[in-house]
Amino acid sequence: MSGNRLQRITHPNFKSLHQYHPYPTALFSILALYTNNIREVEFSLVVRSLIITLLATTTLLIVFRLLFRDFGKSAIACTFSLILFFSYGHIYAMLKEVRIFDVLLGRHRILAPLWLGMFIFGMVYITRKQKKSDVAHRTISLIMLIALISPMYLIVDFFVHTSFHTHQPEVLDNAQINPVDNLPSTGLNPDIYYIILDGYTREDTLSEFYEYDNQPFIQSLEEMGFFVASCSQSNYAQTLLSLPSSLNFGYLEDLMEKFEPGNEDRYELWVLLKHSATQRLLESMGYSTVSFETGFYWSQLDDADFYLRRSTTELEKWQNLGGLNNFEVMFIKSTMGMIVADGFIALPKAFKPNFNSPDQKHWERVLFVMEELEKIPDYPSPKFVFAHIVSPHKPYVFDAEGQFVADFTNSDVEASEQDTIHLYTDQITYINARMVTILETIMANSEQPPIIVIQADHGTNLGSRLNILNVYYLPGIAPELLYDTITPVNSFRVIFSQYFNMDLPLLDDRSYLSSYSDPFSVEEVINHCEP
Numbered sequence: 001m002s003g004n005r006l007q008r009i010t011h012p013n014f015k016s017l018h019q020y021h022p023y024p025t026a027l028f029s030i031l032a033l034y035t036n037n038i039r040e041v042e043f044s045l046v047v048r049s050l051i052i053t054l055l056a057t058t059t060l061l062i063v064f065r066l067l068f069r070d071f072g073k074s075a076i077a078c079t080f081s082l083i084l085f086f087s088y089g090h091i092y093a094m095l096k097e098v099r100i101f102d103v104l105l106g107r108h109r110i111l112a113p114l115w116l117g118m119f120i121f122g123m124v125y126i127t128r129k130q131k132k133s134d135v136a137h138r139t140i141s142l143i144m145l146i147a148l149i150s151p152m153y154l155i156v157d158f159f160v161h162t163s164f165h166t167h168q169p170e171v172l173d174n175a176q177i178n179p180v181d182n183l184p185s186t187g188l189n190p191d192i193y194y195i196i197l198d199g200y201t202r203e204d205t206l207s208e209f210y211e212y213d214n215q216p217f218i219q220s221l222e223e224m225g226f227f228v229a230s231c232s233q234s235n236y237a238q239t240l241l242s243l244p245s246s247l248n249f250g251y252l253e254d255l256m257e258k259f260e261p262g263n264e265d266r267y268e269l270w271v272l273l274k275h276s277a278t279q280r281l282l283e284s285m286g287y288s289t290v291s292f293e294t295g296f297y298w299s300q301l302d303d304a305d306f307y308l309r310r311s312t313t314e315l316e317k318w319q320n321l322g323g324l325n326n327f328e329v330m331f332i333k334s335t336m337g338m339i340v341a342d343g344f345i346a347l348p349k350a351f352k353p354n355f356n357s358p359d360q361k362h363w364e365r366v367l368f369v370m371e372e373l374e375k376i377p378d379y380p381s382p383k384f385v386f387a388h389i390v391s392p393h394k395p396y397v398f399d400a401e402g403q404f405v406a407d408f409t410n411s412d413v414e415a416s417e418q419d420t421i422h423l424y425t426d427q428i429t430y431i432n433a434r435m436v437t438i439l440e441t442i443m444a445n446s447e448q449p450p451i452i453v454i455q456a457d458h459g460t461n462l463g464s465r466l467n468i469l470n471v472y473y474l475p476g477i478a479p480e481l482l483y484d485t486i487t488p489v490n491s492f493r494v495i496f497s498q499y500f501n502m503d504l505p506l507l508d509d510r511s512y513l514s515s516y517s518d519p520f521s522v523e524e525v526i527n528h529c530e531p
Contacts, residue, residue, distance in 0.1 A: 021137065030050050031151035035155060040298075190382065190448055190499065195389065198389060199459070202467035202468055227482045229471065229484050232487060241514070250507070255268075273298065274301060288304075288382075288384070359397050465513060472494075
């Protein structure tokens, strides 16, 4: 009897590869989510999810193989289970605000039993009704392989374009960018610090909409010799547009071939940011580049001479082994794993996975950049320091003293406007205190007075998205060369013209709003601020 039973067990072979459709199903779930966030997530953050998902798929396939004693049925049961598991979070999000007869559908108490019922029905059907059919396997395999084409194509296309071996567009013609004399009048090139405080709005906006007095910080900057552009606006309302513009001291319509409404190609922006005219010019004059990890691949100058990122000791690696990165948290919340995640609320803290890990890593990353900035004067000169500090922008992870707080506005909890204001101004309070210390340290430890530009890439949604902090420390330069309404597009025009004798006339200061969904469809906004 046992021998007959063993004979009935089917064994997969190379002729039945179409029965391995659980694997493309599992791959699609990960890669599709990655491609939707490909500009914000480094691929290295996806690797662990891929490995665990493929191992879990193999384990599930073995379990079903033991239960059904038929590989074909096991494969269909596995794929069906994976589809249920990976679709849950997406359906939950779609039904989150949907009501029928005043019953909110987007709730675990409704969806979880429904998914359990579908699972039981599917298993019973596969056990009793499903006949051996190569047609079913071939159909499922074909569907999943076709589905995989899109994310695979997008990933390959992304890495091909971002390898930056493609043509780099000329920012300005050679006659304009070639300096007349590479040395300023002092005979020694000054260090240049370009510090971006992401989302730091202007003083008048803080006062009017946040009821926050930023005058003490502004006064401290002025006492150190900084010029504060009290009516400055950003040229664009998004980081991905504003930084390529400021680093190439030009408007994007003049820098890009495809600056047109509806264009979904962002690769030109990446090239302009990662291989900017500012960086190339300074490096051609003997400058080394110092940059920092930001957590956003597209804004990291990771080919810099000194690329600084927070190191992790072996002890910390073990301690943080259960810590989840941004992608993993996002992935869990898109699957049935969100039921488990929500269920951890009732468990003791020691048994909870660290779902705040992405916020905590962001907090540590920002602290690391600010700590390292104080050490930069010791690096070889001359140097161009590009520090994109993703704060006071979300996530709001600092209290007013700099201690870590989890940003609850990233969760399902609805934050009030007052909560958001309080969280944002706490970031401002801490950053102000740290920046004063950082700037004093840089200026005190530099061999000669450095050039320092501190500006936001955009403002906030409260008040004006374009109003920004914009301050300059330009030693030896006549104050009248700067003015209250200067925009970032002219920052390096002033620097290159005055310190390196380049012929870079100032451009008209213009500011544009656009949506994230169609960033190249811009609308000019007139600056009505009066100094």
